[in-house]
Amino acid sequence: MHTVETVLLVLMLGALTGITARYLSAIPLPLIQIGLGTLLAWPQQGLHIAFDPELFLLLFIPPLLFADGWRIPKREFFSLYKPILKLAFGLVLFTVLGLGYLIHWLIPEMPLTVAFALAAVVSPTDAVAVSAITRNLGMPPKTMHVLEGESLLNDASGLVALKFAIAATLTGLFSWNEAAKEFLWMAVGGLAAGALIGWGFAVARDTVTRKLGDVAATQMVLLLVLLPFAAYIVGERIGVSGILAAVAAGITTNFADLNRSEFITERMQTEGTWALVESAFNGAIFLLLGLQLPSIIGTALEQAGEHWWVPVGQVVAISLALLLMRWLWLSTGVHTSLDRAHAEGKLAEKPSRLLTLATTLAGIRGAVTLAGALSVPLLLNxxxxxxxxxxxxxxxxxxxxxxxxxxxxxxxxxxxxxxxxGEPASMQEERLARLAACQAAIASMVLDKTQADTADPQWLAQYQESAGRLTQEYRKRIDLLDDDTPAATPEAQAEAPDAILQRRQRYVVEQELRLRALHAERNALYAERHAHRINDESLRSLVAELDLTETALRRRLDVARRAARVAANAVASSMPPRETGPH
Structure with a gap:
């Protein structure tokens, strides 16, 4: 099959499996995609793709890691840096050494350097698969941030360790001193190169858009999509980690975005574009993994012959040892850092055996492991x-x-x-931020004495009437968000939960009514187009306004419903238990 046709087919199947996963919510999306890829490649005349690891690493890994670096909450990432670094670097070193010797003991015919290469290959974790599995299952948010930070960095550390193991196999020489220097250069150099490229892009973008505004939004988003590829290629060309360069470029670009609040069009296009890229590339990665499975498994079982159970048993032993080593490292090497982070309020959930077990099971391997394994050369020097x-x-x-x-x-x-x-800290912070925003909006509408005295009376009357209506709108939202409404008397305090509940339920009804009216507006606009009273351009412009309004309204309605549930729980907990008499 032609390469272009193959790419289009993989992207199409990635989209279809994403839709299928909505109906098969019990099965994680990566498993569906791997299974479909296997089915497509298993028959003799099935779909077979020549896998180029270098091309795979260049095309798929940089944009995904850039997006992860761009999206990951930086406050949590830097506040939890100790456990993240211990997992991303300490655990990788522990895995390479411990698992390498274990593999060499299990498979004596495999040279020790090759055993280290295999241990390095399976050391990086895959946060994409973890998030797909744990979606809506209640993985504590801060723990997920630790897992995401670990996955961002251990891809580079695992691949660097693989590079050294392959070099030792090819040359028969290895020096811990040289390895440490090389690793430091690749890691620090990769982070510095990516940060420099990201900063340079941010300065250039700011220079252009300060003059042109959002007119150049589409072009800027396209350049942003190309940025991770540039960071990766430059990093690899100068001999540092291209993966860490892509991660650092994503983090740097996100920091630069904090000063671009006025560029609305660019921000919306960026969010939509990255959502599309992440969905397409993640699906393609697991489908490609499935497409490689039949040939990989078939070759191994053919070589094993009647003793097919031996390689299968080795897989089980290596996988269990990998998880056991992860559990040991979490219980000993990282537990103190997690305890300290919890005591300092940086980690909401207290470390426990169950949480350690969940974090252990989250050590799923994925795309980088496959790419690293297939990048091992076919021949020695x-x-x-x-x-x-x-x-x-x-x-x-x-x-x-x-x-x-x-x-x-x-x-x-x-x-x-x-x-x-309970309520995640991020939700409470979001509620308080909304309160602050509403209060700032009300304060912005107050005229100072000089403006009021010098204003035209007719304009001043219109301004005060409009400001009054808007202030009332914001007051409703403040009443919805404020959980600390003061009560003057004990009787008022006793009635407060019921009053809060009724007020919030009314707000929910009002927002639902607004949403219903918005749908009626949109249907009327489409009816106007069907009747040829407006053209397509006018329809798109008008509907775009309604779409933006509905997006904000739906978010506000979600917050209102959540607040109403909190108030309902408060009312239920304040009610005395009902006495049940004899029947």
């Missing part, structure tokens, strides 16, 4: 075959599948046993 390469690729692929299955089954079971964490 003398032209002889690379020792144990096919076995390495099979074991790495089996580890991906088994950790994905264990996580898919185990994570939901463990997360359901975690105690409810």
């Amino acid at each position: 003398d032209g002889s075959p690379f020792p144990g390469r096919n076995q390495l690729v099979f074991l790495a692929t089996g580890t991906i599948l088994l950790t994905l299955l264990i996580g898919s089954i185990g994570l939901p079971l463990v997360l359901r046993r975690l105690p409810p964490s």
Whole structure:
């Protein structure tokens, strides 16, 4: 099949599996995509794609890691840097050494350097698969931030360790001193190069858009999509980590975006574009993994012959050892940092055995592991075959599948046993931020004495009438959001929960009515177009306004419903228990 046709087919299947996953919510999306890819490639005449690891790393990994670096909450990322670094670098080193020696003991015919290469390949985790599995299952938000930060950085540390293991296999030489220097150069150099590229783009973008405004929004979004590729290529060309360069560029660009509040069109287009890129590329990655499975498994089982259970048992042993080492590291090396973060208020959930188990099961392997395994060279420097390469690729692929299955089954079971964490800190912060925004809006409408004295009386009357209506709107939203409404008397305090509930329910009804009216407006506009009283351009312009309004209204309605549920719970908890007499 032609390359272009293959790419289009993979993207189409990624979209279709995303829709299918909505109907099969019990099965994680990555498993559906891997299964479909396997079915497509399994028959003799199935879809077979030549996998180029370097091309794969260039096309798929930089934009996804850039997007993760751009989206991840920076406050939590930097406040939880100690456990993140211990997982991203300390755990990788612990895994490479410990698992490497274990693999060499399990498979004596595999050279120790190749065993280290396999351990390095399976050390990076995949936060994309974890988020797909734990969606709506109650994974504590701060724990998810730690997992995302770990995944952002351990891709680079795992691939750097793989590079050293391959170099030692090819040359037969290895120096801890040289390895440490090289690792430091690649890590620090990659972060510095990415930050510099991101900062340079931010300065150039700011210079252009301060003059042109949102007119150049589409072009700026296109350049932003190309930025992770530029960071990765430059990083690789100068001999540092291109992956860390892409991550650093994403983080730097996000910081620059904090000073661009007025560029609405660019911001909306950026959000939509990255949502599309992430969805398409994530789907393509797991589909490509499924497409490679039949050939990888078939080759390994054919070589094993009647003893097919041996490589399968090795996969099970390596996967369980990987999870056990992760649990040990979390229980010993990271537990103190997590306890301290919880004591300082940086981590809402207190570390517990169940939470440690959930974090252990979240150590799922994915796309970077497959790309790293397939990037192992076919030949040594003398032209002889690379020792144990096919076995390495099979074991790495089996580890991906088994950790994905264990996580898919185990994570939901463990997360359901975690105690409810109550209102997340982010929701409370969002509520307080909305309160501050409403109060700032009300304050902005107050005229100072000089303006009021010098204003035209007719304009002043119109201004005060309009300001009064708007102030009333904002007061309604403040009443909805404020959970600390003072009560003057004990009787008022006793009635406060009921009053709050009724007020919030009225607000919900009002917002639902607004939404219903908005739908009527949109239907009327389409009816006007069908009757040829307006053209397509006018329809798009008018509907775009309503769409923006509905987006804000739906978000406000979600907040209102959540606040009403909180008030209903407060009323229920304040009611005395009903006495039940004899029947």
